[in-house]
Amino acid sequence: MGDILNLAGTNLLAPPVLFFALGFAASFARSDLEVPQAVAKALSLYLLLAIGFKGGVAVASHGIDARLAATLASGVILSALIPFIAFGSLRAFTGLPRVDAAAVAAHYGSISVVTFAAATSVLTSAGIDYEGYLVATAALMETPAIMSALLLMRGANGKEANGTSGELWREIALNGSIVVLTGAFVIGWITGPKGLAEVSAFIVDPFKGVLCLFLLDMGLVAGRGMRQSARDLTPPLFAFGIAMPLIGGVLGAFASYLVGLSPGGAALLTTLAASASYIAVPAAMRLALPEARPSIYLSLSLGITFPFNLTLGIPIYILLGNIAGG
Amino acid sequence: MQTYPKKRLEAFVEMPVLHRFTKLLEAEGVTGYSVMPVVSGSGSDGDWSREGSVTGAGQMVAVVCILSEETLEPLLDKAFAMLSRHMGIVSVCDCEVLRPDRF
Numbered sequence: 001m002g003d004i005l006n007l008a009g010t011n012l013l014a015p016p017v018l019f020f021a022l023g024f025a026a027s028f029a030r031s032d033l034e035v036p037q038a039v040a041k042a043l044s045l046y047l048l049l050a051i052g053f054k055g056g057v058a059v060a061s062h063g064i065d066a067r068l069a070a071t072l073a074s075g076v077i078l079s080a081l082i083p084f085i086a087f088g089s090l091r092a093f094t095g096l097p098r099v100d101a102a103a104v105a106a107h108y109g110s111i112s113v114v115t116f117a118a119a120t121s122v123l124t125s126a127g128i129d130y131e132g133y134l135v136a137t138a139a140l141m142e143t144p145a146i147m148s149a150l151l152l153m154r155g156a157n158g159k160e161a162n163g164t165s166g167e168l169w170r171e172i173a174l175n176g177s178i179v180v181l182t183g184a185f186v187i188g189w190i191t192g193p194k195g196l197a198e199v200s201a202f203i204v205d206p207f208k209g210v211l212c213l214f215l216l217d218m219g220l221v222a223g224r225g226m227r228q229s230a231r232d233l234t235p236p237l238f239a240f241g242i243a244m245p246l247i248g249g250v251l252g253a254f255a256s257y258l259v260g261l262s263p264g265g266a267a268l269l270t271t272l273a274a275s276a277s278y279i280a281v282p283a284a285m286r287l288a289l290p291e292a293r294p295s296i297y298l299s300l301s302l303g304i305t306f307p308f309n310l311t312l313g314i315p316i317y318i319l320l321g322n323i324a325g326g
Numbered sequence: 327m328q329t330y331p332k333k334r335l336e337a338f339v340e341m342p343v344l345h346r347f348t349k350l351l352e353a354e355g356v357t358g359y360s361v362m363p364v365v366s367g368s369g370s371d372g373d374w375s376r377e378g379s380v381t382g383a384g385q386m387v388a389v390v391c392i393l394s395e396e397t398l399e400p401l402l403d404k405a406f407a408m409l410s411r412h413m414g415i416v417s418v419c420d421c422e423v424l425r426p427d428r429f
Binding site: 167171282283285286287290291294298 | 340341342343345346383384411412413
């Protein structure tokens with residue numbers, strides 16, 4: 001426990017978290033600090049590329065086994081299951097309309113790649129090993145939650161999801177972030193450690209610095225979103241934004257225990273289950289459930305759950321990973 | 327100089343819907359269109375801004391095209407079916423062009 005408290009303290013004072021706090025504070029102080037949108041997009045692409053590539057290399061080194069397949073399957077099941085729990089909780093405790101609840105639920109079933117990146121950074125700093133194929137699990141966990149949200153909406157008040165056709169799924173599958181993450185993973189898998197050695201100066205060394213800059217922007221975005229949407233976030237919704245990642249995290253830890261992941265791998269699967277999307281799912285929700293209010297689902301996932309996970313959540317998930325990991 | 331009457335359609339649509347909308351324009355025989363970024367705004371669905379969005383999901387874009395009256399009517403029906411549940415505005419006005427064969 002003492003180690004975990006130390007880790008929590010170290011995490012709170014780690015450069016990425018402090019840069020996020022700087023962005024958040026600057027936004028609330030109405031500073032004119034901003035990261036140009038094109039730069040933020042490039043940083044996001046870089047992080048996805050680096051995470052995907054390193055994960056592919058890890059699979060190439062590790063090889064395919066039953067545990068890898070079980071981890072992928074557990075990720076898909078978690079992503080599909082968590083929206084039903086989130087939806088039920090939202091409807092029972094917050095009074096959120098069905099369409100908003102379904103959209104929020106999709107966000108919490110899906111994952112945040114940046115939270116995942118921050119967790120890997122903490123594990124690496126603490127010298128805790130983890131299974132590299134968790135990146136593939138992250139990619140697979142992006143979309144089942146969207147399907148669950150559409151199922152939740154089917155038949156509700158006569159409002160079907162908008163365009164539940166092949167076109168919708170093509171657009172979701174070809175979302176730029178999923179394409180880069182999956183593509184880089186496959187390239188890393190094909191080229192293996194030799195490929196990583198060739199590009200490590202670009203992919204490995206600058207990673208933490210780029211993460212700091214990206215989190216500075218995320219802090220600005222989250223702070224701005226919170227300022228604009230504060231009136232939409234009632235106390236029950238705020239409580240949901242803290243409680244739901246903990247519920248997802250416990251489920252992730254339980255799945256890690258069943259699969260037999262290492263403590264580091266269990267911490268990452270727990271983090272994935274606890275995190276909420278703000279990149280792939282918002283675009284999918286605008287297409288599939290356009291009546292859902294972005295001010296609710298983005299404020300919850302980006303304004304409450306993301307900062308919570310980044311500061312206090314990750315140490316908790318590492319603790320859960322230690323308990324669940326074999 | 328001789329000018330010719332045409333219709334000018336201006337649509338403010340959500341970024342995620344843009345691809346669908348421009349595909350519809352092409353399918354309905356619109357010969358050209360322009361897409362322009364929109365910085366920020368406010369409407370019945372609340373305020374929105376180009377800033378503060380991690381992806382393009384929360385952004386709006388403006389699509390402008392010139393078309394003939396015959397093309398306009400069926401296009402508007404299909405555009406309504408596509409966009410009625412989304413944030414945005416579609417407006418049509420009269421305009422004059424110099425080269426009618428292009429529209």
